[in-house]
Every structure is written in C-alpha cells, then in structure tokens.
Amino acid sequence: MQAADPTRPPNRVPWPPLIYLLAALVALGLGCAWPRPDWPVAEVLSGLGWLVLAAGGGLDLWAMxxxxxxxxxxxxxxxxTALVTTGPxxxxxxxxxxxxxxxLIGFGLVLRNPWFLPAAAAAAVAVTHLAIRREEAHLEILFGPSWLAYRQRTARWFGR
Structure with missing residues (x-):
C-alpha cells in the first residue's frame, strides 16, 4: 500500500498510542470483571514485571x-522527516x-493481571496491521533504496 503524496502522514486513525491505551484499558476492565488468580510466584513475577516495565520505558526513551x-x-x-537507523x-x-x-507486559506482571498479556499481543498485531505497514510504505516512498536496504538488514520488531 503506497500513498501517492510523500508529505501525506502515514497514520491518522487509529493513532498507535491510542491502540496501546485501549489495550491497557481493556486489560484493566477484564481484570476487574474476572480478577487475577492467586499466582504461586506472585512476588517473583511482580519483580520481573518492574524489570520488563523499565526495559520498555527505557527503550522508548532511548528511541525518542x-x-x-x-x-x-x-x-x-x-x-x-528522516530515516533513523542507529541506536535502537x-x-x-x-x-x-x-x-x-x-x-504492557510489565504492567500485567506488576499488577498481577494476566489480561495484559493477550492485550499486549493484540496491540502489537493491531499496530502492525493498522500503523506499521502504512509507515513502512510511507518510508519506502520517501527514502527509496535507503529504506529498502535498512528493511533488509533490520527486523520489524527485533532479532535477525
């Protein structure tokens, strides 16, 4: 899917941060409707949750x-306005x-709310289909071969 106008923004609605906010609100609501089970290792999971939450926040700040x-x-x-290929x-x-x-995963572990785990997965899938693919088409139009080379060597989410 490629836009004809490279100055046209790739995303309007749904705005990706709203997808994550909606996922968190759904997880909180489901957690209230169907409370968490007693997890036998709750303290360990909560500690792990703080680490995952900090890692996610740190990654956001580093990228920004x-x-x-x-x-x-x-x-x-x-x-x-630029193709960024360094740092994260x-x-x-x-x-x-x-x-x-x-x-989102970290919040789920900290709050001991298992609904955050499928909410995080659903948000990632929704963002991929509703935002990332549009953004990638936009970047290809703007940056052509530079974008294609970057896309070839760098995973969409992580790894390779």
Whole structure:
C-alpha cells in the first residue's frame, strides 16, 4: 500500500498510542470483571514485571532521544522527516512500539493481571496491521533504496 503524496502522514486513525491505551484499558476492565488468580510466584513475577516495565520505558526513551538527535519526526500522524537507523533502530525498525508492548507486559506482571498479556499481543498485531505497514510504505516512498536496504538488514520488531 503506497500513498501517492510523500508529505501525506502515514497514520491518522487509529493513532498507535491510542491502540496501546485501549489495550491497557481493556486489560484493566477484564481484570476487574474476572480478577487475577492467586499466582504461586506472585512476588517473583511482580519483580520481573518492574524489570520488563523499565526495559520498555527505557527503550522508548532511548528511541525518542535517538530520533530527536536526528531531527526526525516522532509523531506517527505526521510525515517522516528522516530515516533513523542507529541506536535502537539498528536492531528494531519499531523500538517505540516494541517498548510500548513490553510496558504492557510489565504492567500485567506488576499488577498481577494476566489480561495484559493477550492485550499486549493484540496491540502489537493491531499496530502492525493498522500503523506499521502504512509507515513502512510511507518510508519506502520517501527514502527509496535507503529504506529498502535498512528493511533488509533490520527486523520489524527485533532479532535477525
């Protein structure tokens, strides 16, 4: 899917941060309707949750700082201004969305609310289909061969 106008923003609605907020609200609501089970290792999971939450938040901040250094637009409803391939973008094309997903998982563990785990997975799938694919088409139009080379060497979420 490619937009004809490279200045046209890749995302309007649903705005990706709203997808993550909605996932958190659904998980909280489900947690109230069907409370958590007694987890035998609850304290360990809570401690792990704080680590995952901190890792996700740290990844978000690192990615935002890297984008700022490159004077890249960070808002997903505005056109891209730079192709950032360093810092966390060297190993994930979407470190902010990855950080948001990790934070949802971390909240689930801290709050001992298992509904956050499928909510995080659903948010990641929704963001992939409703935002990331549009953003990738937008970046291909704007940055052509540079984007294609970056896409080839860097995973959408993580790894390779």
């Amino acid at each position: 700082a890297t984008m700022r250094r490159h004077r890249a637009n960070i808002l997903p409803h505005r056109a891209a 973008f060297a190993w994930s094309r979407n470190p902010i969305y990855l950080g948001n997903t990790l934070m």
